[in-house]
Amino acid sequence: MKFLMTLVLVVSSFCLQAQETYSLQDDSTLKINGTSTIHDWTVAAEQLNGKLTADSNAPKSIDFDVVVEGIKSERGPTMDNKMYDALKKDEHPKINFTLKEVKKSSVLVGALSIAGQSKNVEIPVTLDHKGDNIKLAGKYGIALADFGIEPPTAMFGQIVVGEKVEVEFDLYFSK
Numbered sequence: 001m002k003f004l005m006t007l008v009l010v011v012s013s014f015c016l017q018a019q020e021t022y023s024l025q026d027d028s029t030l031k032i033n034g035t036s037t038i039h040d041w042t043v044a045a046e047q048l049n050g051k052l053t054a055d056s057n058a059p060k061s062i063d064f065d066v067v068v069e070g071i072k073s074e075r076g077p078t079m080d081n082k083m084y085d086a087l088k089k090d091e092h093p094k095i096n097f098t099l100k101e102v103k104k105s106s107v108l109v110g111a112l113s114i115a116g117q118s119k120n121v122e123i124p125v126t127l128d129h130k131g132d133n134i135k136l137a138g139k140y141g142i143a144l145a146d147f148g149i150e151p152p153t154a155m156f157g158q159i160v161v162g163e164k165v166e167v168e169f170d171l172y173f174s175k
Contacts, residue, residue, distance in 0.1 A: 019060060022134055022173035024050035030066060030169040035162035043083065046070040052173045054134060057174045059127075062099035064171070068078075069093065082152040086144075086161075088115040097123075114147040124151070132175040 042104055047070025053061040068089040073079045079163040087095070092115055099110040099112050100120070108123045125138040152160040 019053050019055050020175055022052040022054065022175055023173040024048055024064070025174050026051075028169075028171045030167065030171070032071070032165050032167055036167040037158070037160050040067070040074070041073065041079075043073040045077075046072055048171075050171065052132070052134060054129070058102050059099060059108070059134070061138075062097065062110070064097045066095040066152065067093065068095060078154075079152075082154065086115070086149050086152045092116045094145050098120075114142075115149050117147045119146060134173045136171045137169065139166055141166050 017030070028048050029049075030048055032043045032045070034041055034043075047128065048064065048065070048066070049069035050057055050064035061111045067082040068084060068087050071083060071087075092113075096113045097108075097110055099108055103109055103122070104148045106125055106127055108125055110123075111118050111120065112121045123138060123140045125136045127138075139154070141164055144161075145163060151163055153160050
């Protein structure tokens with residue numbers, strides 16, 4: 001019986017030690033690129049939060065948030081407020097991604113929640129694991145309608161945001 005208990009403790013300690021926790025670093029970036037009837041545009045997320053747990057070289061869990069009010073455009077508060085309304089900022093102040101699995105070592109499968117709607121997504125990434133650091137980089141296209149988002153308009157409907165956006169990210173995690 002003592003042997004069995006010792007074996008369980010040893011195996012448990014290896015499992016616990018094998019997983020390392022990483023925190024999202026301040027130099028991480030996330031941009032949203034889109035179009036409108038007038039011009040292309042880009043907004044940048046300034047408030048990102050995240051934790052990643054990895055086992056060897058593969059992420060095992062990721063919980064990542066973007067604070068909606070921290071997404072800023074170069075066009076000022078008018079565009080920002082239209083974007084916040086479209087994203088339902090007051091009811092859903094964060095955009096969230098939670099990892100479910102990693103496929104083929106470079107596709108993150110998880111739940112993406114935007115504006116109160118959650119969808120399972122597969123996001124291709126470039127994964128770079130060096131020492132105490134993990135970098136996830138990639139681009140992912142989103143159809144606004146998939147999340148119940150009506151494209152914002154301006155100038156009495158003369159300017160309309162395109163129906164799709166592309167999220168471009170470089171996320172740096174460190175122990």
